[in-house]
Amino acid sequence: MARKRSREFTRRELLKTTGGAALAAGIGSAFLFPERAAAQQRTLKICQWSHFVPAWDEWFNKHYTVEWGQKNNVNVVVDNINLNDLPARAASEVSAQKGHDLFMFLSPPASHEKNVVDMTHVYQEVERKHGKKIDLAHKSTYNPKTKKYFAFSDAYTPDPGNWHKDWWTAVGYPNGPDTYDDLLDGAVKIRKTTGHPCGLGLAQELDTSMAMRAILWSFGGAEQDEAGNVTLNSKYTVDALKYMKSLYQQTETPEVFTWTPPSNNQAMLAGRVSYVANAISITRQSERENMPIDSEIMISRALKGPVRRIAAEHVMNCYIIWNFADEKDLAQKFLIDYMDHFHDGFVAGQFYNFPCFPKTVPDLQKEISSDSRAHPPDKYKVLGDVLEWATNVGYPGYASAGISEAFYAWLIPTMFAKVARGDETAENAAKAADEEYRRIFARWA
Secondary structure, eight states: OOHHHHHHHHHHHHHHHHHHHHHHTHHHHHHOHHHHHHOOOOEEEEEEEEESHHHHHHIIIIHHHHHHHHHTEEEEEEEEEEEGHHHHHHHHHEEEOOOOOOESSSSOOOOGGBBBOHHHHHHHHHHHHHHHOOOOHHHHHTTTTTTEEOOOOOOOEEEEEEEEEHHHHHOTTTTTTOOOHHHHHHHHEEEEEEHOOOOOOOSSHHHHHHHHHHHHHHHOOOSOOHHHHHHHHSHHHHHHHHHHHHHHHHHHHHHGOOOTTTHHHHHHHTTTSEEEEEOOOHHHHHHTTTTTGGGEEEEEOOOOOOOOOOEOSSSOEEEEEBBOOOOOHHHHHHHHHHHHHHHHHHHHTOSEEESSSSSSHHHHHHHHOOTTTTTTTGGGGGGGGGGGGETTTTTEEEEOOOHHHHHHHHHHHHHHHHHTTTTTOOOHHHHHHHHOOOOOOOOOO
């Protein structure tokens, strides 16, 4: 009790004798009331996926956010969850009207527009310092009808081809397939000579969604036109469906109907498949774990179809701030400041996250053209022209709410899977999917 009274006396006396002079001299409330100073520290809560290149999470969670938090007197809490769980977690936070301040999706979350803060200010501040964003970011996060940026995109990930060098060289393609005709021809020959199948998924999951959209667009089809009108039921879509049916029936196995996002990574790294469409997480893992197959896995641009060479980004980072978030202003400041350090993340993530603001990585082509971890060192040089063939979900229009709902309803993968299995004709599948798109778009009109 004596010690307690002594503490209280000292504090009272100090206040009495120093008064406002203590504050003016810099002693302040943090000295007099340390427990109050601790209470004044704010907390920023961030939810995002568990990155496929663990080194990026290591940098972001243990270095960048810690340093930013110390500089701004903020406790930054990062929750990393499996990419498959992101949509459900977002829905639960909306339902509860409580959750994280920053939430990152891996595809445009346009259907959440009414639940989020307009990111126009964030884009403006970042562009003021780092120049214009790429069109891919604009079309993935902007609603031209409401004039609102429902998300902010810092990065996208290319979706190139990954192919087995020895097998493709043996069947006459030393540089791998360049077109979808090459893919079918070479994959058939490889299957006949080695027994190894091709590895394009046909499941209700992210990688399949991107791969099937690439085929759809490359053959001239699209979910919508530039104005947002449904255009799925077309000759071009039918052609794409018939192509995938041939590819599946001649080169693949039924396992592709039940794949999850890691499945094609695992199949390629295990030396079981000849070709997959995926990000460089595959080769980065083979390098990281010193796998014998590492020097066999090569990277190629997106394949060219009868109409164009095009592919969706593999993932599109889309940060949103809930309108019920506790720290809206702090979350915006975090994103603006983070872009000043984007290049550090680009290096830490081993080129997985490509910049939506090109000036943040001004020597990108030079950096990716020589990498001591890669075998050969110029393996990733082929990605230097990625913006010539990478596009947004919803191409050639915007990533609208209707597109977002259709994406997570897995309508495109389901359409392709039905035809590949022989459950439905290409014509009927295209017509049925088109009708479902029209119902979805009508709800968002």
